[in-house]
Amino acid sequence: MMKEVVNESFFRVQRFSTDWHANTFAGSTVRKMTRGMWAIDLFNDTILMAMLPSVVMLVGTTVLLAAFWPLMGLVIGLGSVAYIVLTIVLTVKFVAPAASLSNSWDTRTGGALADAVSCNAVVKSFGAEKREEQRLDWVVNKWQGRTSRTWNRGNINGTVQMATLLILRGAILLTGIVLWQQGLASAGDIAFVLTSFFVLQAYLQDVGMHIRNLQRSVNDMEELVELNAEPYGIADKRGAKPIEIGDGAIAFDAVTFKYGGHIKPLYENFSVDIKSGEKIGLVGHSGSGKTTFVKLIQRLHDVTEGKILIDGQNIADHTQSSLRGQIAIVQQEPILFHRTLADNIAYARPTATRDEVIQAAVMANAHDFIMTLPKGYETMVGERGVKLSGGERQRVAIARAFLADNPILILDEATSSLDSESELLIQQAIERLMTGRTTLVIAHRLSTVRALDRILVFDKGKIVEEGDHSALIRREGGIYRRLFEKQALELTKGLVA
Template identity: 40%
Template structure:
């Protein structure tokens, strides 16, 4: 992610549209804020009236008058209480709703990003951006317009009333405010930068914790718990130092405000006292004046205290926008139409590909035609481009040159949903979601009936072992399927693809990580799965693809050899060398066993 600092105005401009759905609530919230402000601003006027009237003619103040004023003020306090309740409850709910909308948008945007984004971004950072970074937005989205609106009303009203009491004294007081504002802005910027740094490091800390916890078996296997604790301690202490720097700026910020706060009171006491001695201000007016200055300073202090929350909110919004600004590389082109009645022919026309972050060519000018229902195997040394070639078909990446056709249609001109619905992928590293066996199989076609799920499991050779589990299809598989063996997880993933029933199938080393017995069972399932489908199989164990209709040998970003098993052996080229080296390795492994 870029660390470039965004301007506050830009952030607010990007954030404001989230208020649109809640315009009525916001208007009502600001109306209630104005009511509470009016109630607060009336008290000094009441005290001014009672003080001046008492000094001028105490007999004119009757009990009835005092009680009437008291009842009037009591009614204002009731109004203030009701308005404050609305602001505290409905206003906060609005903030939480905006946070929810932003998190929904962030998660939806993540679903559209290509593999390249996830290859270059830590999951811990992503998690921070869509969870903890948005927590502060709830308070910010509610309090920001409210606090500034109240501050505006109080400042304007205070200036008008104070000017009517003493224009000269008011001008002296308000001339100090710009100086205070400049000091505040400087420290505000420092606090904002500190909070941004703090948020970034929280993401790194999350990434460290996630990495260590997910790899906890490796940590324990190598007895490296102390190393992990030490690395975490370093990151944790660095986070403390970042927070220390943040609090330093916050303390300087607050102390500056207190100094100006005290300076204003000194000016009011000295100048106001002199004005009263010279008869320029009445005693009651001076009391009201001090109360309004107190109200003004309280308002400024609240804005200052809100500054921390404001900067937290700004930081959360900035990191949210950085996520939302991540480019969507793979998207539906304008006019893209859904695929229909897919037969499964695939054409690669002069296709080249390189990863955008390193620009090393992975595929170079590939020309290939695969007939509907044909079984094609891809072999070759690691890094030869086998997986990349297959990943281009469902558009996990787009070619940097050339085009790919499915049933004669450019896959860039069809909708992603229909394209990926037509392609099934079985990978070496199976991912099962935290949930039940049934839920993981049903993921292949959400909404499928229990009978359909069971039939898919039977076809995948998984039904019997599933029934042997504690709760059958309702068995909880654990996070990433940790409660199941590798072979069991693989057969569930195959059942998932059976349920999906795609016309095009990609098998990416689906059996390479399994033991011999599991490999045999999974291979039978894959054979049933590939029947009648266009199938691309990536394999290191060459004995598993001898019956393929065609075998492609990929190396150095191009297709070096092509033919069936017997034809390639007779050529005595790279396939011949690979096949013999693999056979020797497998025979050696059997002897050791």
């Protein structure tokens, strides 16, 4: 059950939207899943291994005493029920709310730890270790306060339980004395009842402890249950089939799209056609809609109206995994797994042979630097690839795209922020990679789009200019020309300086 719970949760988390992941701490999500997994273990052990035997003994002893002495059985039965009801009420109404709050701060502690550890390079760069320690200390202090309150409430609950048992013991003793005075019970009868109650009391104490454990396990599972109740955001249609992409022609057909919470759409009745094998540059100011354009093609968001077609197929009618599995992406900041270089390159096609992996690395101008490493292709790259330089990570990402050999390629300014030598090697690899593929290039530096077939200039969710570089640069007052001249002027100033 624990295995299935964590697998199912991971299945859902993997399929949550990019917006969900962008707004959620990875460390907090992991904490919710692992804490919920172990809560299942405690819950099952409490119900099956502890609670069930205790309840059986409790009921059996009460029935035995009632058969021997009905009045005594009634006192013990009512007292036991009152004890259990009081324990449940205190646990659910008094302890559980505090436990839920302490768990939420435990989750935040996990998120704060993961955030600081994963960004350790930035922490070191600014000498901010003390600052991060203080930040974590504030979170942990909050957690400590909430957890201490939960612990104190648990102690109060235990004290009330013990007091209730003492009252029940006194009631039983008083009942026994009254019956003895009336000649309805002998000293041996009293001894028998008290001995039986001491056994019963131990099981009542156990039941109280088991109820607290149940409450604890339920509290620990709450956030996991909420996680599993979270909607996917982007879901496949029932019966959706894999998409088959051949030529890679893309069409936006009267698309309207707005982000959740926004009143005004970014795209409204937006249409554009991209031919098979065409190399397209996407240019525009930040927030103009070019990044959203490629996200919609990947179906990281669903359109509000209209449809997006690839080779005449509406992508909303097909499975997301099959769509994204046929689109190769080289991001501006490529992310690598803390695995070997061979594993990272082969992530695009796990069935690839070592020779195919090496061939992809050669095409990406990555093979030479890989072979200079002590373990070559078996070198571990560090979390998110931190052991490699920016240019090396970029070439590994390009090798991954070569190995994928997908009909559609998306490039998010893969040569920005690199030294001249790395930029030249990567530019050569990209030119080889674009051959024979429908290519979309998100361009921040306009020098990278000069040789493309067509450039789409975005402004406030509209394509306001389109054409090749030579046509757009001659357009008086055009956005593209203005951007190009601004970048050329900045470059000239840099050279003069």
